[in-house]
Amino acid sequence: xxxxxGIGASSKRREDLRFxxxxxxxxxxxxxxxxxxxxxxxxxxxxxxxxxxDVTEAEAAPGVLKVFTAKDxxxxxxxxxxxxxxxxxxxxxxEPKHPVLAEGKVRHVxxxxxxxxxxxxxxxxxxxxxxxxxxxELPAVVNMKDALKDGATKVHDDLTSNLCYDWGFVExxxxxxxxxxxxxxxxxxxxxxxxxxxxxxxxxxxxxxEYDPWKDEHTLWTTSQNPHVIRLLMGAFVLGIPxxxxxxxxxxVGGGFGTKIFHYxxxxxxxxxxxxxxxxxxxxxxxxxxxxxDAHGRDHVSKIELAMDESGKFLALRTDTYANMxxxxxxxAPSVPTWLxxxxxxxxxxxxxxxxxVKAVFTNTVPVDAYRGAGRPEATYxxxxxxxxxxxxxxxxxxxxxxRNFINKDxxxxxxxxxxxxxxxDYHATMDKLLEISDRDGFAARKAESAARGKLxxxxxxxxIEACGIAPSNLVGQLGARAGLYESATVRVNATGSISxxxxxxxxxxxxxxxxAQVVADMLGIPEEQIDIIHGxxxxxxxxxxxxxxxxxxxxxxxxxxxxxKIIAKAKKIASxxxxxxxxxxxxxxxxxxxxxTDKSVAWGDVCLAAYVPHNYPLEDIEPGLEETSFYDxxxxxxxxxxxxxxxxxDPDTGKVDVVAxxxxxxxxNVINPMIVEGQVHGGVAQGIGQAVLENCVYDENGxxxxxxxxxYAMPRAYDVPMFTVDHSCQTPCTHNPLGVKGCGEAGxxxxxxxxxxxxxxxxxxxxxxxxxxxxxxxxxxxxxQDAKSGA
Amino acid sequence: MSNKMHIKMNVxxxxxxxxxxxxxxxxxxxxxxxxxxxxxxxxxxxHCGACTVTxxxxxxxxxxxxxxxxxxxxxxxxxxxxxxxxxxxxQEAFKEHHGLQCGYCTPGMITRxxxxxxxxxxxxxxxxxxxxxxxICRCTGYQNIVKSIQAAAVxxxxxxxxxx
Numbered sequence: 001x002x003x004x005x006g007i008g009a010s011s012k013r014r015e016d017l018r019f020x021x022x023x024x025x026x027x028x029x030x031x032x033x034x035x036x037x038x039x040x041x042x043x044x045x046x047x048x049x050x051x052x053x054d055v056t057e058a059e060a061a062p063g064v065l066k067v068f069t070a071k072d073x074x075x076x077x078x079x080x081x082x083x084x085x086x087x088x089x090x091x092x093x094x095e096p097k098h099p100v101l102a103e104g105k106v107r108h109v110x111x112x113x114x115x116x117x118x119x120x121x122x123x124x125x126x127x128x129x130x131x132x133x134x135x136x137e138l139p140a141v142v143n144m145k146d147a148l149k150d151g152a153t154k155v156h157d158d159l160t161s162n163l164c165y166d167w168g169f170v171e172x173x174x175x176x177x178x179x180x181x182x183x184x185x186x187x188x189x190x191x192x193x194x195x196x197x198x199x200x201x202x203x204x205x206x207x208x209x210e211y212d213p214w215k216d217e218h219t220l221w222t223t224s225q226n227p228h229v230i231r232l233l234m235g236a237f238v239l240g241i242p243x244x245x246x247x248x249x250x251x252x253v254g255g256g257f258g259t260k261i262f263h264y265x266x267x268x269x270x271x272x273x274x275x276x277x278x279x280x281x282x283x284x285x286x287x288x289x290x291x292x293x294d295a296h297g298r299d300h301v302s303k304i305e306l307a308m309d310e311s312g313k314f315l316a317l318r319t320d321t322y323a324n325m326x327x328x329x330x331x332x333a334p335s336v337p338t339w340l341x342x343x344x345x346x347x348x349x350x351x352x353x354x355x356x357x358v359k360a361v362f363t364n365t366v367p368v369d370a371y372r373g374a375g376r377p378e379a380t381y382x383x384x385x386x387x388x389x390x391x392x393x394x395x396x397x398x399x400x401x402x403x404r405n406f407i408n409k410d411x412x413x414x415x416x417x418x419x420x421x422x423x424x425x426d427y428h429a430t431m432d433k434l435l436e437i438s439d440r441d442g443f444a445a446r447k448a449e450s451a452a453r454g455k456l457x458x459x460x461x462x463x464x465i466e467a468c469g470i471a472p473s474n475l476v477g478q479l480g481a482r483a484g485l486y487e488s489a490t491v492r493v494n495a496t497g498s499i500s501x502x503x504x505x506x507x508x509x510x511x512x513x514x515x516x517a518q519v520v521a522d523m524l525g526i527p528e529e530q531i532d533i534i535h536g537x538x539x540x541x542x543x544x545x546x547x548x549x550x551x552x553x554x555x556x557x558x559x560x561x562x563x564x565x566k567i568i569a570k571a572k573k574i575a576s577x578x579x580x581x582x583x584x585x586x587x588x589x590x591x592x593x594x595x596x597x598t599d600k601s602v603a604w605g606d607v608c609l610a611a612y613v614p615h616n617y618p619l620e621d622i623e624p625g626l627e628e629t630s631f632y633d634x635x636x637x638x639x640x641x642x643x644x645x646x647x648x649x650x651d652p653d654t655g656k657v658d659v660v661a662x663x664x665x666x667x668x669x670n671v672i673n674p675m676i677v678e679g680q681v682h683g684g685v686a687q688g689i690g691q692a693v694l695e696n697c698v699y700d701e702n703g704x705x706x707x708x709x710x711x712x713y714a715m716p717r718a719y720d721v722p723m724f725t726v727d728h729s730c731q732t733p734c735t736h737n738p739l740g741v742k743g744c745g746e747a748g749x750x751x752x753x754x755x756x757x758x759x760x761x762x763x764x765x766x767x768x769x770x771x772x773x774x775x776x777x778x779x780x781x782x783x784x785x786q787d788a789k790s791g792a
Numbered sequence: 793m794s795n796k797m798h799i800k801m802n803v804x805x806x807x808x809x810x811x812x813x814x815x816x817x818x819x820x821x822x823x824x825x826x827x828x829x830x831x832x833x834x835x836x837x838x839h840c841g842a843c844t845v846t847x848x849x850x851x852x853x854x855x856x857x858x859x860x861x862x863x864x865x866x867x868x869x870x871x872x873x874x875x876x877x878x879x880x881x882x883q884e885a886f887k888e889h890h891g892l893q894c895g896y897c898t899p900g901m902i903t904r905x906x907x908x909x910x911x912x913x914x915x916x917x918x919x920x921x922x923x924x925x926x927x928i929c930r931c932t933g934y935q936n937i938v939k940s941i942q943a944a945a946v947x948x949x950x951x952x953x954x955x956x
Binding site: 012013015016017018019020021022023024026028029122200201202203204252253254255257284286287288508509510511675676678679682683684685686687709710711715716717718719721723724748 | 874893922
């Protein structure tokens with residue numbers, strides 16, 4: 001029977017009331033007395049040499065306080081990169097400077113080279129038109145393989161080439177992998193593109209900087225998934241402001257999906273300018289600006305080779321990927337194609353030998369970084385596409401081929417050949433569940449029904465694994481991370497028994513205010529309503545690393561559990577004193593402290609009051625007060641997994657793909673709030689459908705962004721997606737965190753694209769088409785059918 | 793700029809009167825001039841619907857209408873649809889069916905859905921998906937938005953029958 005509160009209950013979200021009534025407080029709703037407005041002037045060229053920028057006329061325009069250019073930032077640090085990847089020769093990656101405002105050259109469309117700050121937004125916009133910038137256009141490098149050719153134009157003149165790094169993983173295995181592929185019974189080869197995407201949270205980025213000269217204190221309100229990370233990066237590396245003089249607040253944030261992890265130049269600018277002008281400075285990104293300044297996602301070009309024996313058993317896997325970094329290194333960009341991608345190439349399968357090569361390339365495009373899934377969708381897409389192709393080539397049913405190679409449940413913990421250890425999983429169980437909820441047995445009848453209407457119906461599956469709960473600090477430190485990846489929680493019990501929990505995790509749609517309270521309420525046996533979750537403000541929460549990589553419940557939630565355990569331990573001591581009993585005899589359940597074998601009891605509220613009004617209190621043994629903090633550093637990643645199935649109908653006359661059914665059978669381990677978890681899967685799958693069928697970020701050969709608005713970039717709308725069938729009843733709890741949770745935020749976006757593409761190719765089976773690159777637009781599908789018909 | 797226009801409009805039942813530049817967009821009037829921050833700005837091409845309001849009974853995207861065009865009109869935003877103490881059935885249904893995550897598109901979604909249910913009190917799933925096509929949500933995958941609107945339609949129909 002479903003629970004009605006605590007862990008496992010679909011508690012309704014407490015944050016909803018303010019959002020439903022228009023009372024959410026997002027960063028653009030923040031207005032500070034005396035604020036001025038910033039407008040960024042951005043390059044409309046992909047690559048150019050800045051000869052001069054004349055701001056005289058703009059500075060004289062009505063209301064203008066100042067026009068800033070790179071010369072105002074002399075002595076200020078660049079926007080830092082938080083991860084250093086070491087290449088296959090043991091050398092560090094090439095790391096260019098990323099100035100707050102472009103110095104000497106502009107390197108992508110959207111690269112800012114000046115900022116107008118004025119009394120009003122309209123005045124700033126008017127003045128921005130008056131800036132006279134003389135910029136000489138230079139040849140642009142857009143295509144990654146061209147960028148690596150000898151003599152290619154360099155994005156950064158001070159680097160030796162456009163190659164950021166050439167990474168081999170595991171380099172020592174390369175010879176064995178090559179040999180296994182050379183000698184295998186069958187090798188399936190596939191070349192594919194993981195299309196470039198733009199995250200597009202519905203709330204564009206905003207930054208408001210304020211400076212108090214009397215206290216020498218800076219405040220930045222920003223649309224961030226991790227305010228402490230922004231404080232650390234901006235304070236320490238860009239502006240040189242110590243943490244105790246810098247407060248970063250991320251209030252209600254309207255979606256992130258990765259793109260609000262990173263520290264952006266606009267945040268540093270508003271903080272810097274507020275001090276320079278002694279005025280608060282606000283910047284609100286327009287959507288058009290977002291398209292050319294938010295970090296993009298994906299953009300990998302890969303070749304995959306899978307070697308098998310006669311029975312279809314996997315022997316070796318070799319992949320070769322070009323990963324676009326864009327013009328500068330965004331905060332976590334180098335880690336995405338490497339440690340978040342190569343380590344997942346084993347998937348759910350026993351493949352004894354794996355080698356992954358990744359060449360990260362600078363181009364004259366917007367920086368590319370983590371987007372929902374970050375590296376793991378790219379790995380899953382390669383693997384689940386090549387497995388489907390292999391099944392076709394080997395004449396083995398695609399589900400059967402997967403099953404033959406699955407890691408069995410009795411093989412966990414399982415050490416992959418790509419450096420990670422899966423703790424738990426049961427892939428046959430999720431596959432069984434998937435076939436059940438997607439009604440595979442009924443597919444033939446549905447296909448016939450579609451055919452009667454002139455439509456081609458296809459059924460495609462994919463099975464994914466991801467590494468979440470990022471991450472063990474000692475491990476990521478060895479891999480190049482320049483920060484720890486623990487999480488923090490402070491549980492503050494107030495005198496009358498209510499509780500404030502301060503977490504370093506950040507909620508921007510995930511419903512932490514509800515689900516985190518469920519965890520603490522469950523542990524203490526008190527109503528959820530007595531617990532408040534506080535997040536998003538460096539002045540109110542302990543140093544924490546924020547929300548990304550499906551880490552909040554696994555790492556942030558675990559920190560909360562540890563802090564609450566300390567609370568319970570101390571409360572028991574107080575209770576034992578109040579009841580004049582031995583501490584070891586005190587039991588705690590349902591908000592009551594009791595002494596075993598007696599009728600003695602004391603309520604939660606009485607213990608809390610005693611802690612703060614210690615008239616009758618064991619002061620000789622323990623301090624007054626009831627507040628505990630924990631920093632939790634995970635022992636391993638968590639490994640959610642699952643099977644996804646898509647059914648499509650393809651119109652043979654137009655090539656239009658309709659996703660008509662989608663099923664997801666996930667193993668997230670234990671689940672705190674099923675309603676919220678299902679919502680996360682729905683949203684992830686919709687983004688996966690977007691990637692597979694609709695969305696594509698396109699540059700022309702000159703580096704012009706052709707998809708710079710919602711007129712050109714196709715966001716999924718309500719009519720583009722079906723009702724999803726989702727199930728999370730297969731649960732193999734994580735063995736190394738106290739909640740047994742694995743995380744659910746990214747799964748939908750990871751597992752769905754290959755299922756969709758596999759379904760379309762199944763629908764087109766009679767055409768003998770091996771592959772079509774995403775997005776599967778009508779034009780691409782139609783062209784593939786025509787080529788197949790004409791034997792091209 | 794001296795060519796300001798004299799604007800009179802009713803917003804959520806309250807008469808407003810002010811001078812505004814002809815280029816002032818209605819969304820800025822609401823958000824910056826009147827401090828009505830429920831409607832949000834999600835794009836600049838009228839494609840996302842985060843700014844959806846109701847003007848004289850029709851759904852309108854406030855980001856692409858000059859306030860001068862709305863002069864003399866009656867404007868309803870999410871703030872005029874329900875209050876925390878007295879939620880509209882759509883607001884209740886969105887909470888019950890988890891029809892929102894980050895909440896940024898929600899005011900526009902609900903404002904649009906009030907009109908959808910006036911236009912079509914008993915919509916099919918397809919009617920809802922097409923009727924809400926002007927509003928983008930990046931979080932929910934739309935499933936629970938559709939369910940919320942379906943549930944509110946049932947609730948509102950039965951309440952109407954009970955009243956008749």
